[in-house]
Amino acid sequence: MVTKNxxxxxxxxLNKPFDFELLEKLCxxxxxxxxxxxxxxxxxxxxxxxxxxxxxxxLGNLICFKKGQNRREKPFMVCAHMDEVGFCIxxxxxxxxxxxxxxxxxxxxxxxxxxxxxxxxxxxxxxARPAHLIxxxxxxxxxxxxxxxxxxxxxxxxxxxxxxxxxxYFDSDFCFFGSDFIKSKALDDRVGCAIMCSLIKEDLLYxxxxxxxxxxxxxxxxxxxxxxxxxxxxxxxLEGTTASDTPYNKGGQRVCVVGNGPVCPFMDGGTLYDKEMxxxxxxxxxxxxxxxxxxxxxxxxxxxxxxQSCLSGVKVAAISLACRYxxxxxxxxxxxxxxKMIKLARLTVNTQW
Amino acid sequence: MYDILNRLMDTPSGSxxxxxxxxxxxxxxxxxxxxTYFDNAKNLVFHKKGxxxxxxxxxxxxxxxxxxxxxxxxxxxxxxxxxxxAQTCSQRLITFEGGAxxxxxxxxxxxxxxxxxxxxxxxxxxxxxVGEKGFFDADFASLGDDIYAGFGLCAKLCILSxxxxxxxIANTDKxxxxxxxxxxxxxxRSSMQAANTxxxxxxxxxxxxxxxxxxxxxxxxxxxxxxxxxxxxxxxxVAKKCSVEYCLVAKPEQISQCSKIASxxxxxxxxxxxxxxxYCDTVRECARLCDAENMANIIEQLILAD
Numbered sequence: 001m002v003t004k005n006x007x008x009x010x011x012x013x014l015n016k017p018f019d020f021e022l023l024e025k026l027c028x029x030x031x032x033x034x035x036x037x038x039x040x041x042x043x044x045x046x047x048x049x050x051x052x053x054x055x056x057x058x059l060g061n062l063i064c065f066k067k068g069q070n071r072r073e074k075p076f077m078v079c080a081h082m083d084e085v086g087f088c089i090x091x092x093x094x095x096x097x098x099x100x101x102x103x104x105x106x107x108x109x110x111x112x113x114x115x116x117x118x119x120x121x122x123x124x125x126x127x128a129r130p131a132h133l134i135x136x137x138x139x140x141x142x143x144x145x146x147x148x149x150x151x152x153x154x155x156x157x158x159x160x161x162x163x164x165x166x167x168x169y170f171d172s173d174f175c176f177f178g179s180d181f182i183k184s185k186a187l188d189d190r191v192g193c194a195i196m197c198s199l200i201k202e203d204l205l206y207x208x209x210x211x212x213x214x215x216x217x218x219x220x221x222x223x224x225x226x227x228x229x230x231x232x233x234x235x236x237x238l239e240g241t242t243a244s245d246t247p248y249n250k251g252g253q254r255v256c257v258v259g260n261g262p263v264c265p266f267m268d269g270g271t272l273y274d275k276e277m278x279x280x281x282x283x284x285x286x287x288x289x290x291x292x293x294x295x296x297x298x299x300x301x302x303x304x305x306x307x308q309s310c311l312s313g314v315k316v317a318a319i320s321l322a323c324r325y326x327x328x329x330x331x332x333x334x335x336x337x338x339x340k341m342i343k344l345a346r347l348t349v350n351t352q353w
Numbered sequence: 354m355y356d357i358l359n360r361l362m363d364t365p366s367g368s369x370x371x372x373x374x375x376x377x378x379x380x381x382x383x384x385x386x387x388x389t390y391f392d393n394a395k396n397l398v399f400h401k402k403g404x405x406x407x408x409x410x411x412x413x414x415x416x417x418x419x420x421x422x423x424x425x426x427x428x429x430x431x432x433x434x435x436x437x438x439a440q441t442c443s444q445r446l447i448t449f450e451g452g453a454x455x456x457x458x459x460x461x462x463x464x465x466x467x468x469x470x471x472x473x474x475x476x477x478x479x480x481x482x483v484g485e486k487g488f489f490d491a492d493f494a495s496l497g498d499d500i501y502a503g504f505g506l507c508a509k510l511c512i513l514s515x516x517x518x519x520x521x522i523a524n525t526d527k528x529x530x531x532x533x534x535x536x537x538x539x540x541x542r543s544s545m546q547a548a549n550t551x552x553x554x555x556x557x558x559x560x561x562x563x564x565x566x567x568x569x570x571x572x573x574x575x576x577x578x579x580x581x582x583x584x585x586x587x588x589x590x591v592a593k594k595c596s597v598e599y600c601l602v603a604k605p606e607q608i609s610q611c612s613k614i615a616s617x618x619x620x621x622x623x624x625x626x627x628x629x630x631x632y633c634d635t636v637r638e639c640a641r642l643c644d645a646e647n648m649a650n651i652i653e654q655l656i657l658a659d
Contacts, residue, residue: 228618233393252423252430266484267420267432272369272536278484294483296423298432305542313394313546 014288014346018339019198020182022046023174026190030116030169032086033103033217036060039082043193043212047200061226062212068204074233076353077209077314078199078345079223079303080192081216081239084185085327086169087148089117092159096152097127100143100168104217105327107141113329114171117150118163123171124150170329180335181258187331188240189216191321195238195342205350216303223303227310234277234315234353237304238345240331241265241295241320252296256322259334261291262341263320267298270305277317277353284347290340293322315353319345354642357381357516358501361509365488367418368434368538370450371395374414378512378533382519386531394546399531401522408659409530409553409621410652411544411610412515412560413537416505417634419447419457419472419487429455429472429481435538436634439470445504445636446490453478457489489636499641500566506638507561507630510645514559514628517649522656529656534610544610548617555584556623557655558610559648562602564629566641569599569648572625576605578612584624591654597647602627626651 022042031039040062048054053065062082091099098117102110111128129145148168152158172185184190196210209230214222227235245257256263264281266273285292304316321341324332366374375397383389386399397414417435424430429449433439439459447457455474472487493503503509515531522529530551536542548556564570571588573580585601592599611623628648630640 251425267369272539272542275369296430296483298420298422308394309542309545310549311546312392312550313396313543315393 018342023194026193027174027184027186031083032167032169033083033215035167036082036214046197050201059222059225060214061222064210066200066208068206070206072206077230077232077235079211079213079237080196081189081213083217085217089163089166092155094155096154096158097147097149107143109328115168116171117168118166122150124148172329183330183332185329187323187333188326191240192238195345199349220303220306224306224310227307232314235307236348237302237318239302239318239320240323242300242326243322243324255295255297256293258322258324260293262344263293263322265295268300270301273317274315277315281317281348285344290344358513362491362493362503366415367486367488368415368536370486371414371535382516385519385523392550394543395535396543396547397533401529403526403528405528406554407528409551409556411532411558412511413508414533414535415538416508417538421481421483421485424481427474431470431472442636447472447487449481449485449487451479453481499643502637502639504636506640510628510640511559514645514648518652521653525656527656541610541613544613545617548614552619553621556614556621558625560625561628561630563633566629568629569597570602570627573601574603575607575609580624581622584622591651595650595654
């Protein structure tokens with residue numbers, strides 16, 4: 001591994017600020033798996049003048065090649081996913097409410113949430129069967145107990161809106177609160193997308209592929225397809241990850257902690273990350289005074305599980321933003337962590353792996 | 354043969370920490386092949402260059418192990434890699450990569466339907482880093498009548514079969530790959546990469562499963578895979594020639610490397626041959642040494658007869 005300190009060339013290069021304006025724009029766009037176009041358009045507009053090659057593959061992944069000052073010995077890919085958890089409309093009830101399937105989340109977090117439905121972003125509310133009418137409330141809420149109320153009186157009125165097969169996503173604002181916290185839907189993984197957009201606009205030491213993937217919340221189908229095209233030797237995944245640092249969890253059960261810096265996992269539910277890259281990133285953080293934590297519970301997964309299985313294997317590492325209440329309409333993270341995450345990602349991308 | 358097995362049993366090889374056993378193999382059989390390398394997934398590949406189709410023999414390097422996920426107050430919370438049940442290995446001795454030792458404890462919480470698994474460290478142990486791997490004590494013992502017991506014995510006997518056969522194919526002119534895959538206990542995560550590296554025309558997976566000692570098992574199907582009939586016929590033919598008893602088995606409840614290898618970019622014929630064993634995926638797997646020798650003969654004859 002060859003690490004060059006990019007500060008030696010440009011004093012402030014390492015500390016360029018995180019683009020929260022872009023993050024807000026990306027988070028507010030609705031892009032459930034399979035409907036990534038809204039986010040893709042924002043990204044293309046932002047990066048198109050800074051890429052040496054930019055194309056969208058057949059599956060919908062956006063692939064950007066950016067020349068650096070030097071060629072890499074072996075191809076390197078950075079990736080973040082464009083899609084978010086949400087819903088897909090699958091039918092209409094007689095009373096005009098919508099039947100839906102959820103993509104990537106638990107039904108328990110859904111009742112009474114505001115949503116936006118279809119191409120025209122119609123307002124809706126997730127309606128739940130009252131608790132006293134559920135036969136066994138102790139089992140939690142089932143998707144069958146839920147529907148989306150879009151203010152229609154009957155089935156025909158809703159059918160006229162042509163919503164079957166369309167996406168629905170959380171209707172949520174993006175706000176700064178407390179001393180340095182942000183709250184929004186889809187921080188997982190618009191934070192990764194925002195960081196990649198910023199890095200693409202910078203001068204890089206080495207040639208790098210940046211891939212904005214589709215379908216991560218459905219198991220990573222986009223990532224494997226992109227990897228087979230780019231054929232990287234190593235890959236860095238930028239992600240949002242679960243922080244369970246609530247009063248109910250202690251010690252290792254917290255997984256990671258908001259405010260303790262970016263998360264570089266050694267392992268998760270789908271991947272045992274490359275030892276050399278894991279140690280290398282931890283050392284980059286240490287050498288540059290960046291707080292960095294690892295996951296203390298083996299849970300969750302990223303596109304890495306698919307990427308590492310492609311070709312003759314791909315070395316993978318991840319840097320993630322610790323997010324509370326991930327996969328809900330109101331994830332919470334620290335702006336300071338985001339700032340440290342882009343700094344660590346910048347150092348990692350400017351390293352020869 | 355016993356000496357090699359003994360040394361294999363003494364070499365820990367938890368998922369993601371296969372370096373030591375890979376080094377052992379390089380020293381032991383590297384000289385019988387034309388090239389040795391690691392692919393990007395860290396699978397260890399031995400290649401004997403020759404004529405004809407690419408024939409791959411493949412087995413796993415790793416055994417069940419634990420990974421420290423957090424360390425607090427004299428104990429380390431751990432995640433168990435592999436199929437071994439936490440309850441069955443409770444109170445076993447664990448040694449971490451850095452030398453720290455402790456007892457694995459699994460506390461089931463019936464109310465929550467969950468369990469807590471941690472290593473209670475012995476006194477005055479070195480520090481453990483989060484992410485550090487821990488290995489079970491091999492507890493290798495002879496039970497008499499050529500039967501042995503120990504932790505990870507099945508994986509080590511499969512490796513032994515490959516070692517023994519490697520020594521006897523030095524003069525073949527066939528194009529043969531011996532591949533030792535990593536992270537199999539984490540869902541055979543590197544098997545497809547191995548097949549993408551080697552691009553075999555025929556792949557034989559060497560494994561172990563529950564069966565009667567003395568009878569090699571030819572797996573015709575498992576949960577996600579049906580074996581190539583051509584290869585199954587070939588193995589039967591060779592087993593007869595070697596006078597090795599065998600039986601065809603279906604393991605619909607199990608998964609194997611086969612489906613991953615068959616899903617690689619270039620399709621190939623795949624079949625799995627299993628050593629018979631008892632108490633698989635427990636802390637004390639039992640198997641016979643002579644079955645590994647039989648397996649080695651079959652591997653050797655499959656190469657020569659191809």
